[in-house]
Amino acid sequence: MAWQKVAREDAIDADIPTAVSVGEQLIALYKVDGQVYGTSNVCTHQFALLSDGYIDGDCIECPLHQALFHIPTGKLRSGPTCDDLKTFPIKIEDGEVFVDC
Numbered sequence: 001m002a003w004q005k006v007a008r009e010d011a012i013d014a015d016i017p018t019a020v021s022v023g024e025q026l027i028a029l030y031k032v033d034g035q036v037y038g039t040s041n042v043c044t045h046q047f048a049l050l051s052d053g054y055i056d057g058d059c060i061e062c063p064l065h066q067a068l069f070h071i072p073t074g075k076l077r078s079g080p081t082c083d084d085l086k087t088f089p090i091k092i093e094d095g096e097v098f099v100d101c
């Protein structure tokens with residue numbers, strides 16, 4: 001794992017997930033209560049990009065079958081039975097977002 005610069009913090013919208021990638025890793029960034037979080041961008045149920053989903057408070061809803069994942073922890077809250085989402089450590093330096101992946 002290594003810190004990778006992926007986005008400007010001010011480019012992350014509180015209402016819309018931001019899709020980024022590091023190599024083959026597809027990552028979704030979110031801003032919840034001013035804090036930036038990162039999860040896998042791929043739903044653990046079937047293939048759907050969570051960056052196409054809907055932010056509901058501190059959760060992201062999958063656009064395909066509505067699995068609801070807690071953004072800070074990746075825990076499945078409701079929806080089809082599937083694994084929790086992988087989460088990534090995030091740090092901000094000089095307005096730049098870094099993901100440890």
Ligand code: FES
Binds near residue numbers: 065
């Ligand atoms: S693909 Fe996400 S809930 Fe089915």
